[in-house]
Structure formats: structure tokens, C-alpha cells
Amino acid sequence: xxxxxxxxxxPLPILDLARHIxxxxxxxxxxxxxxxxxxxxxxxxxxRMRGHEYAGESRxxxxxxxxxxxxxx
Amino acid sequence: xxxxxxxxxxxxxxxAARAALLAALDDGWADPARLYGAGRRAALLxxxxxxxxxxxxxARPDEISFTANGTQAxxxxxxxTLAGNRRAGLQLVHSxxxxxxxxxxxxxxxxxxxxxxxxxxxxxxxAFVAAARGPQVGAAALQAANHEVGTTQPVTEVAAQIxxxxxxxxxxxxxxxxxxxxxxxxxxxxxxxxxxxTLGVVxxxxxxxxxSPHPEDERESRRVPGVPDVPSAVAAAAALRAVLAERDAxxxxxxxxxxxxxNVVAATVPDVEVVGDPVHRLPHIVTFSCLYxxxxxxxxxxxxxxxxxxxxxxxxxxxxxxxxxLVAMGALTSGNVRVSLHAGSTEAEVGxxxxxxxxxxxDVRAELGATGL
Numbered sequence: 019x020x021x022x023x024x025x026x027x028x029p030l031p032i033l034d035l036a037r038h039i040x041x042x043x044x045x046x047x048x049x050x051x052x053x054x055x056x057x058x059x060x061x062x063x064x065x066r067m068r069g070h071e072y073a074g075e076s077r078x079x080x081x082x083x084x085x086x087x088x089x090x091x
Numbered sequence: 092x093x094x095x096x097x098x099x100x101x102x103x104x105x106x107a108a109r110a111a112l113l114a115a116l117d118d119g120w121a122d123p124a125r126l127y128g129a130g131r132r133a134a135l136l137x138x139x140x141x142x143x144x145x146x147x148x149x150a151r152p153d154e155i156s157f158t159a160n161g162t163q164a165x166x167x168x169x170x171x172t173l174a175g176n177r178r179a180g181l182q183l184v185h186s187x188x189x190x191x192x193x194x195x196x197x198x199x200x201x202x203x204x205x206x207x208x209x210x211x212x213x214x215x216x217x218a219f220v221a222a223a224r225g226p227q228v229g230a231a232a233l234q235a236a237n238h239e240v241g242t243t244q245p246v247t248e249v250a251a252q253i254x255x256x257x258x259x260x261x262x263x264x265x266x267x268x269x270x271x272x273x274x275x276x277x278x279x280x281x282x283x284x285x286x287x288x289t290l291g292v293v294x295x296x297x298x299x300x301x302x303s304p305h306p307e308d309e310r311e312s313r314r315v316p317g318v319p320d321v322p323s324a325v326a327a328a329a330a331l332r333a334v335l336a337e338r339d340a341x342x343x344x345x346x347x348x349x350x351x352x353x354n355v356v357a358a359t360v361p362d363v364e365v366v367g368d369p370v371h372r373l374p375h376i377v378t379f380s381c382l383y384x385x386x387x388x389x390x391x392x393x394x395x396x397x398x399x400x401x402x403x404x405x406x407x408x409x410x411x412x413x414x415x416x417l418v419a420m421g422a423l424t425s426g427n428v429r430v431s432l433h434a435g436s437t438e439a440e441v442g443x444x445x446x447x448x449x450x451x452x453x454d455v456r457a458e459l460g461a462t463g464l
Contacts, residue, residue: 027405027411028385028386028404028405028406028424028425029382029384029385029425029426029459029461030459032382032425033383033460033461036383036461054405054411055411055412055413056404056406056412056413056424058418059413059417059421059422059423060413060424060425062421063364063380063382063422063424064382064423067362067364067382067423
């Protein structure tokens with residue numbers, strides 16, 4: 019699943035993740051595309067606080083940073 | 092000033108500083124370099140202020156120069172040390188959590204070597220030493236303690252292992268609050284943080300190579316050009332003397348209040364991370380971050396209830412970038428609050444802050460629709 023959080027400021031990209039994580043299967047990934055500079059540290063911190071796995075950063079086609087999370091529970 | 096919990100940005104003027112400032116506005120207004128009576132009186136006041144600050148810092152008076160503010164002191168410390176040690180190399184080794192003034196000074200230097208920190212904000216001392224001992228290093232910069240999260244840094248340990256490389260130590264937030272660590276070659280301090288007026292201090296150890304990054308004149312041991320602000324120097328020195336006389340007692344009280352904030356916030360605010368080293372820390376600064384909270388809304392909510400705090404969240408900065416300190420630590424940056432106490436901060440004030448905080452956080456989360464996530 020990919021979420022578009024372009025233009026959404028902290029803490030909204032993390033809220034988007036939290037609202038949709040249950041829609042992917044355990045073991046599957048969800049990716050949030052976010053241009054807010056706070057998303058990079060906060061997605062990782064959210065994974066730590068919620069017990070999910072941070073699976074890394076990539077780029078969307080337009081160059082927007084994309085952060086991928088694996089649902090662990 | 093009840094509810095003022097942002098002393099690290101500048102504490103309220105200490106009563107001793109106010110009295111000294113008013114007296115020095117009358118007696119120390121003249122140019123201290125002039126040879127008439129009023130000039131000589133200003134020079135005497137400036138000398139006495141320099142001696143008091145040197146004493147507080149563990150330095151010799153001729154090692155001390157006054158700058159306009161703490162940021163300029165940090166700039167002068169970093170740039171002057173690099174300029175004085177060009178022959179050794181151009182590289183500046185620094186931690187990733189230095190004050191932005193140190194990082195800004197380093198930006199003009201292409202050869203900066205940032206050294207990372209652990210999740211508590213403490214620099215990797217072994218990596219820092221290894222980098223500082225490398226080739227082409229002109230200077231190293233390590234803060235005595237972090238200004239946002241309070242974690243102290245291994246300054247003395249690092250200084251003992253980097254040979255002849257000059258170590259620039261940021262003492263802003265430390266001087267007046269905690270012992271000054273041994274081992275600095277060049278140091279910078281900020282009078283606002285100990286209840287003085289807006290004034291910076293740069294200290295250069297005798298024998299350390301340092302060259303002014305500014306056009307030079309005869310002022311301030313040729314380190315800071317232009318007439319120094321004598322009344323502010325007098326007031327800063329008076330505040331420092333007063334603050335140091337009761338430092339340990341104040342610090343013990345502040346440590347207890349900070350411990351209470353750390354414990355109560357963790358217990359009463361859901362989804363919160365208290366950041367910074369729990370033990371090896373400054374007595375008066377404590378920081379925490381709240382999940383699903385807009386930092387700007389949190390600051391406004393607290394302000395409406397009469398509490399002034401600062402934040403490292405991106406939405407509270409003019410650049411919309413989160414605090415580089417929190418990022419370097421891998422800490423949550425949303426809903427960030429830094430509480431910093433001054434000598435007059437009371438238990439009742441802290442208690443009231445802790446009483447309203449959970450409700451303010453809950454209100455911000457409710458507005459964002461972030462309840463139950």
C-alpha cells in the first residue's frame with residue numbers, strides 16, 4: 019500500500035501511517051510518500067514506539083522521499 | 092515570572108545583574124580605551140568584570156573577550172581556532188548535536204567531519220578521538236552539554252586523547268549551571284543563560300593558536316573589534332558571581348524538579364518519549380516528544396494556560412525543519428517540548444505545568460483526530 023502525504027506537515031504523515039497500518043497484512047509493507055522533513059525521523063521513531071519494522075527509504079517517481087514500514091503485529 | 096519555563100533561551104535578568112547594569116549605565120558608559128576620567132572608570136569596571144568572568148570560567152582575565160551575544164562567541168571560537176591552525180589542516184571535527192551557531196560556522200568550511208551521537212545524544216567518543224587524530228585536522232568542537240536535551244558530553248575524556256588538536260568547547264547552558272569541564276582550548280559562553288544581559292564570552296587559552304576571523308583592532312585582546320558593551324559586561328559578571336555562589340544548591344533543587352518532570356510526563360502523557368540521558372545531564376533542561384502532536388499547537392495551548400516553553404518540532408521553526416539534535420539522536424520530533432528552569436523556578440509552577448500538560452496534549456490530539464491510534 020502507498021500513501022500520498024505530499025504537502026502534509028508533521029505530524030500528519032505519521033497519522034496517515036497509523037490510520038492505515040491495519041489495512042495491510044502482518045508481514046506486508048506500507049509506504050508513505052512525504053515531503054515534510056520531519057517525516058524521515060518520525061516514521062522511524064513511530065516504528066520503534068509501535069513495534070513495527072522500518073524497511074527503509076526510497077524515492078517516488080517525482081523524487082519525493084518514500085518511507086516503507088513492515089507491519090509486524 | 093510564573094510559568095516561564097524557557098530559561099535556556101534566556102533567563103529573566105538576575106536582580107544582581109539589574110542593579111549592576113543600572114549602576115554601570117551611569118559609571119561605565121564611556122569608551123574604556125580613552126585616557127580621561129570617565130574612560131578610566133569604564134576601563135576599571137570592564138577589568139573587574141573580566142576578572143569575575145575569568146574566575147567563574149577557570150581562566151585568566153587576558154584569556155577572556157566579550158562579544159555581542161552567545162552566537163557571536165561561538166562563531167568567533169570556531170572560526171578563530173580554524174584560522175589560527177590552518178597550517179595543521181582545514182578540517183573541523185564536531186559532534187552532530189552542536190549548537191546551530193557552531194554548525195553554521197562549520198558550513199563555510201568544506202572540510203567538516205561530523206561525528207554521530209547515541210540515542211541519548213552523547214557523542215561517540217572513540218570515533219570523535221579517531222577523527223580528531225586524523226590528518227589535516229585544524230580543530231575539534233564539542234559542547235560541554237547539549238542545549239536541547241541536556242546530555243553532557245565527554246569533553247575531558249576527549250581532550251585528553253586528541254593530542255595537540257585545539258578543542259573548542261561550547262559552555263553556553265553549562266557555565267552558571269554545572270562545573271566547567273577541564274580540557275577546553277577555546278570556549279564560548281552566553282550570559283543570557285545565567286541571568287545576565289545579552290552578551291557573549293569567548294575564552295582562548297594562553298598558547299592556543301587563534302586568529303581573529305574579523306578585521307582586527309586593539310580591542311578585547313585583538314579578538315573582538317569595536318567598543319565592548321561595558322554595562323552589559325558588568326551586569327553579566329555580577330549575575331555570574333551571584334549564580335555561582337548558590338549554583339550547587341540551585342542545581343540540586345532543579346535536578347529534583349527535572350526528575351519529577353521526567354517521571355510524571357512519562358506516567359501521565361500517553362505515547363510520549365522523554366529524551367536525553369537520564370543521569371549524565373544538565374540540572375535545568377528536560378525534553379520530551381509526544382506522538383501525533385503538532386508542536387506549534389502544543390506551544391500555543393501551553394501559552395494560553397500561561398506556560399512558556401520551547402520546541403524542536405519542525406512546525407515551530409521558521410525553516411520548517413525539525414531540530415537537528417533530535418534528528419541526530421533518532422528521537423521523535425513531533426510534539427516536542429523543552430522545559431528549562433531558572434533559579435527562581437518553583438515546585439508549584441512545575442506542579443501546575445504537569446497538571447495541565449496531559450489535557451493540552453489530549454486537546455491537540457483530539458483536534459487532529461488522533462485519538463485511539
